[in-house]
Amino acid sequence: MIFGLLKERRRNRLRSRAFPKTWLRIIRRNVAFFARLLAADQAELLGHIQVFLHEKRFEGCGGLEITDEIRVTIATQACLLLLHRKTGYFPHLLIILVYPSTYMVEAHRHVEGPVWEEGRMPRIGETGRQMGTMVLAWDAVKSGAADPSDGKNLVLHEFAHQLDYENYAADGVPALATRKQQFSWREVMRTEFASLCAAEETGMPTLLDSYGATNPVEFFAVTTEAFFERPRLLRARHPRLYAELKDYFEQDPVEYSAEKAKD
Ligand SMILES: [Zn+2]
Numbered sequence: 595m596i597f598g599l600l601k602e603r604r605r606n607r608l609r610s611r612a613f614p615k616t617w618l619r620i621i622r623r624n625v626a627f628f629a630r631l632l633a634a635d636q637a638e639l640l641g642h643i644q645v646f647l648h649e650k651r652f653e654g655c656g657g658l659e660i661t662d663e664i665r666v667t668i669a670t671q672a673c674l675l676l677l678h679r680k681t682g683y684f685p686h687l688l689i690i691l692v693y694p695s696t697y698m699v700e701a702h703r704h705v706e707g708p709v710w711e712e713g714r715m716p717r718i719g720e721t722g723r724q725m726g727t728m729v730l731a732w733d734a735v736k737s738g739a740a741d742p743s744d745g746k747n748l749v750l751h752e753f754a755h756q757l758d759y760e761n762y763a764a765d766g767v768p769a770l771a772t773r774k775q776q777f778s779w780r781e782v783m784r785t786e787f788a789s790l791c792a793a794e795e796t797g798m799p800t801l802l803d804s805y806g807a808t809n810p811v812e813f814f815a816v817t818t819e820a821f822f823e824r825p826r827l828l829r830a831r832h833p834r835l836y837a838e839l840k841d842y843f844e845q846d847p848v849e850y851s852a853e854k855a856k857d
Pocket residue numbers: 751752755812815
């Protein structure tokens with residue numbers, strides 16, 4: 595209790611600190627959505643970034659040296675997910691490992707039916723709950739921040755997984771405030787996930803990345819990317835899904851999206 599209080603006090607202090615000008619320049623240069631946010635949301639976001647950067651450790655991998663540009667560009671995108679909500683700042687996450695570019699991991703991958711492929715696979719990011727770690731490829735972080743409406747954003751994707759873990763279960767359901775919300779979330783997500791799986795099987799083109807058909811966990815991460823990057827299309831084609839996400843995130847990205855009205 596005391597610890598919680600001290601932590602809250604420290605976070606309040608960090609949020610109200612003057613934001614470093616050099617960091618703000620990095621954001622304006624690298625993170626396209628920032629300029630489109632309301633002034634009040636920009637201010638709130640900058641506060642969250644200060645807490646985030648104080649609490650998370652970064653480590654460079656594959657010869658990459660961590661710079662303020664890397665830290666701030668990642669933090670700005672991650673903290674977009676926290677706006678307007680009471681937040682624990684991705685409490686399970688301790689350390690973020692950053693590679694310069696696509697990195698290789700030992701893995702096995704499902705090909706088709708009983709066929710699995712083993713060996714070294716390229717990755718641009720992942721996050722593991724047990725370890726409290728996240729891995730990101732810097733070039734993918736940067737290109738994701740530069741284009742706010744292509745429907746793809748590595749940082750939003752990986753941090754959506756962290757939100758999913760907040761309630762201690764990796765099940766595609768983040769910590770929802772009320773029972774009513776939990777009930778309608780499960781109902782809507784089940785239907786929407788099933789329809790993405792069906793479309794994936796028949797090869798029908800979809801707004802949501804077909805990677806979301808992997809399982810409900812990936813479905814939540816992929817829909818989060820679409821919610822922030824293609825909100826108009828998502829709202830038009832999946833109104834119930836959009837409404838659930840809007841309820842949870844307590845924001846409406848249509849209001850600041852760079853997405854073209856017609857796409
Ligand atoms: Zn994922």
